[in-house]
Amino acid sequence: MQSSAVPHLPAAGAAATSIVMDITFYGAAREVTGSCFLIRYRDRRVLFDCGMRQGTFEADKKNRRRFQFDIGQLDAVVLSHAHIDHCGLLPKLAAAGYAGPIYATPATVALTEILLRDAAHIQESDAERETRWRAREGKSAVEPMYTTQDAEKVFPLFKPVPYWKDCRILDEIEFRFHDAGHILGSAITEFEIGSGGNMRRLVMSGDIGPDGQALIRDPETLDHAHAVVMESTYGDRDHRSREETLAEFERVLHEAAETGGHVIIPAFAVGRTQSLLYRLAELDRDKRLPFREVYVDSPMALTTTGLYCRSAGLFDEETLELIEQGFELCDLDFVHFTHSVEDSKALNELRRPAIIISASGMCTGGRVLHHLRHNLWRPEAHVVFVGFQGRGTLGRQLVDGAKAVRIYGEEVSVKAAIHTINGFSAHAGRSDLIRWHDAFTKGNPQTMLVHGEEDSMEALADALEKRRHARPAMPREGETISFGKD
Ligand SMILES: [Zn+2]
Numbered sequence: 300m301q302s303s304a305v306p307h308l309p310a311a312g313a314a315a316t317s318i319v320m321d322i323t324f325y326g327a328a329r330e331v332t333g334s335c336f337l338i339r340y341r342d343r344r345v346l347f348d349c350g351m352r353q354g355t356f357e358a359d360k361k362n363r364r365r366f367q368f369d370i371g372q373l374d375a376v377v378l379s380h381a382h383i384d385h386c387g388l389l390p391k392l393a394a395a396g397y398a399g400p401i402y403a404t405p406a407t408v409a410l411t412e413i414l415l416r417d418a419a420h421i422q423e424s425d426a427e428r429e430t431r432w433r434a435r436e437g438k439s440a441v442e443p444m445y446t447t448q449d450a451e452k453v454f455p456l457f458k459p460v461p462y463w464k465d466c467r468i469l470d471e472i473e474f475r476f477h478d479a480g481h482i483l484g485s486a487i488t489e490f491e492i493g494s495g496g497n498m499r500r501l502v503m504s505g506d507i508g509p510d511g512q513a514l515i516r517d518p519e520t521l522d523h524a525h526a527v528v529m530e531s532t533y534g535d536r537d538h539r540s541r542e543e544t545l546a547e548f549e550r551v552l553h554e555a556a557e558t559g560g561h562v563i564i565p566a567f568a569v570g571r572t573q574s575l576l577y578r579l580a581e582l583d584r585d586k587r588l589p590f591r592e593v594y595v596d597s598p599m600a601l602t603t604t605g606l607y608c609r610s611a612g613l614f615d616e617e618t619l620e621l622i623e624q625g626f627e628l629c630d631l632d633f634v635h636f637t638h639s640v641e642d643s644k645a646l647n648e649l650r651r652p653a654i655i656i657s658a659s660g661m662c663t664g665g666r667v668l669h670h671l672r673h674n675l676w677r678p679e680a681h682v683v684f685v686g687f688q689g690r691g692t693l694g695r696q697l698v699d700g701a702k703a704v705r706i707y708g709e710e711v712s713v714k715a716a717i718h719t720i721n722g723f724s725a726h727a728g729r730s731d732l733i734r735w736h737d738a739f740t741k742g743n744p745q746t747m748l749v750h751g752e753e754d755s756m757e758a759l760a761d762a763l764e765k766r767r768h769a770r771p772a773m774p775r776e777g778e779t780i781s782f783g784k785d
Pocket of ligand 1: 380382481506
């Protein structure tokens with residue numbers, strides 16, 4: 300009986316194709332935000348990122364719906380970096396019962412804690428405000444998507460893993476982080492899944508930074524992968540060069556200094572504020588900074604800058620050399636961090652021209668709104684935008700040339716000079732992305748593009764297809780792609 304069963308066993312080699320090894324794309328699929336992918340191998344399930352969708356009413360609805368996978372079956376979570384569109388739904392995951400490990404680099408762990416506390420606080424105050432106006436119309440209260448308590452449930456789950464350290468998370472699944480050069484702690488994740496001849500190397504790019512960003516190292520390249528899941532945010536265009544960007548920044552500051560008004564720079568508190576401080580320090584060192592006072596007015600920027608200062612081990616060589624010459628991001632003599640609301644308000648009375656860096660970067664909330672209200676109507680003032688301004692935001696209205704805007708219900712006319720400097724992106728441009736993919740010289744990896752609008756993805760897919768003679772997949776939301784087969 301036993302011997303008659305033998306012919307029915309699968310032939311050697313056929314086993315590889317029968318093993319489940321796939322990825323399901325739950326977010327950042329033909330869109331830029333909401334990064335969330337489920338990697339399956341046999342009965343093991345690893346969630347890669349758990350990001351929030353941002354920007355539209357539709358996005359908010361999707362953030363609030365039930366997770367589209369079974370949380371009870373998750374074995375582990377791996378997090379690429381601390382941006383909200385990659386980590387923002389972790390409190391919701393914890394609130395829904397996930398209590399397993401969350402792997403991330405130590406800097407990502409620290410930044411994520413800062414950002415999730417802030418995100419939970421925003422959720423709570425938004426729900427409170429909405430509940431108040433609904434009550435006036437006799438409508439029921441709304442619940443925040445998650446609370447500060449939910450965010451606190453996430454933190455004990457973190458397992459910090461430094462760059463380049465092999466980390467076995469499950470039987471036959473291990474990974475190592477490489478520097479993605481996007482924000483402090485950001486990682487490219489190289490998984491080894493399966494064993495022996497069935498082992499597959501899966502590289503998840505996360506968000507890839509541009510070469511030459513201030514403070515942090517350039518993104519690493521890898522040369523070997525069977526499968527690559529790759530971001531494509533700027534797959535259709537290059538940024539202006541760093542040299543041109545810095546020259547333009549300096550020109551705008553000099554122009555502003557001549558008119559004698561304040562310079563307001565709306566900037567995201569994590570990453571962008573620190574790279575601006577670095578660039579201002581460079582100008583100051585070379586005696587080319589035309590302002591003697593720079594104020595950083597954002598409590599989160601203060602905490603984050605402190606974290607950057609404690610993370611010198613992650614800086615690039617240029618920054619380390621500067622540190623040797625005495626540069627200290629937290630201790631620049633022309634930079635003042637404002638702590639309290641009173642200090643922040645006192646800036647409105649400041650008569651000496653100064654640079655004020657404040658959040659939020661798209662002017663959707665935060666202290667920057669006060670500074671805009673006090674300065675937009677002054678012809679001698681300048682507002683300098685250094686980041687992308689999403690549709691529907693106050694920042695976008697100003698960039699688009701609005702003659703008047705509403706701030707806290709009050710109409711403010713726009714007389715200040717509005718500048719947009721586009722080259723400070725934390726994302727690789729098209730040429731950088733193509734170069735990053737070209738580095739996979741050992742074989743031709745099965746490529747899946749994510750984290751991009753359709754136009755960007757198509758343009759990048761065209762370029763990669765020409766070079767590799769295989770068109771990358773552009774998965775739709777909910778689509779599953781197998782990567783275990785040869
Ligand atoms: Zn990011």
